[in-house]
Amino acid sequence: MIGDILQDALFAAIAAIGFTSISRPPRLAYLFCGLIAAAGHSARYLLMSDTFSGMHILPATFLASLLIGCLSVFLSPIARFPAETCLFPSLLPMIPGMYAYKAFGAFVMCIMAESSASFDSVFFLFAHNALICGSILLAMVVGATIPIFIFSHISFQATR
């Protein structure tokens, strides 16, 4: 179990560091993004694992994003960069890519469906995956932005 969590944290950190590089961050941000993404993603993994609480992906994502948001807000004054610098790249490993892919696939199949029965089955797939994908995105963003909103006196003075 611990091995799985560590593996999840490691790959989330690599993903965050790599995607951070696209956004041209300050050098120190790579370290912070890696650590925050590892903490957030492994927290979600732990929350969703059956041995811990078996939580649904939606609340687990919300709580993990809240953790990422809090860590970003409280760590950003140390490095003197805006909280978003750590926050946004750290969230990227949680983007529901597979749901988006399945929703897109089902959407294309809906268009190409030739019978009512086949349309119904692929439309269910499309709606199901698209709704989950959208809800996860919303949970991620709301969870991560709440700490910035609540602790605005810290997050907007981090570069001071």
Next chain:
Amino acid sequence: MSEELFLASDVRENEIYGEACGEARTLCIFLAKYSSVLLGCGSTCIRLEKNVKRIAEAYGMEAELYIMPRHIQISVWEKSHTATVTVLEAVSPIGISFEVNTLLSRLSWEIADKKISFGEAIEIFEGIISCRKQKKFLIIILVALANASFCRLFGGDIAAMITVSISTAFGYLLKLILLKINIDVRMVVFLSALLSALIAGSAVEYSIGGTSRIALATSVLYLVPGIPFINSFSDVIYRHYICAFGRFFDAVVLTCCLSAGLFLAMKILGINMF
């Protein structure tokens, strides 16, 4: 005598007005350029608003912004309202850069706290926006590793991870080349997605590894405009609805482009979605 006094006071008033107007104009032009770069590098509207007002306050003025998806209108006036100047500026297309965002935010605090002179502030600003070279090769490797890690997080095996890293490296390289020759960003995303998906789709065709479909699905995810998506939600929270909608729609268009590239690659290779 009274006429002379009147004229003198009129001239003096004009001088004061002209001086104030000149100061407000100079500051307004600077703030318009500052805002244009800050919004262009991916700052949220709320940060832009706070930074600009902080700088204006430090120089004894007040400022108000009207933020649109591609333009910023900024008004600056003296607290006594003797002169108001408004400048409209297009958002600078410098691309997302958290480093520029950080340095510009620091500049606003340096102006507010250390009371640095206006000339010094302009000098620092110009230093920040002067082109910083990125190590492109290193970034290609980092993005390839990141997408391969993404693939692992979605349950991909080693073969899928290798496939994804290769497809991402080639796709990202193509993206950089096309952007350098000023091809429209939507076309760039479409073509990069097409190339990455064709490479990853070959793994499905030749049955390389046990999770080649995960590799195919992950191969284009490095093109997802995650930061505009997240920024747009942040703008909603602070009620910057127009800008939020603009950013969201931009991100949706780019997502459609990458989906079209993926779909075309699957059609070419004859791969079904499920």
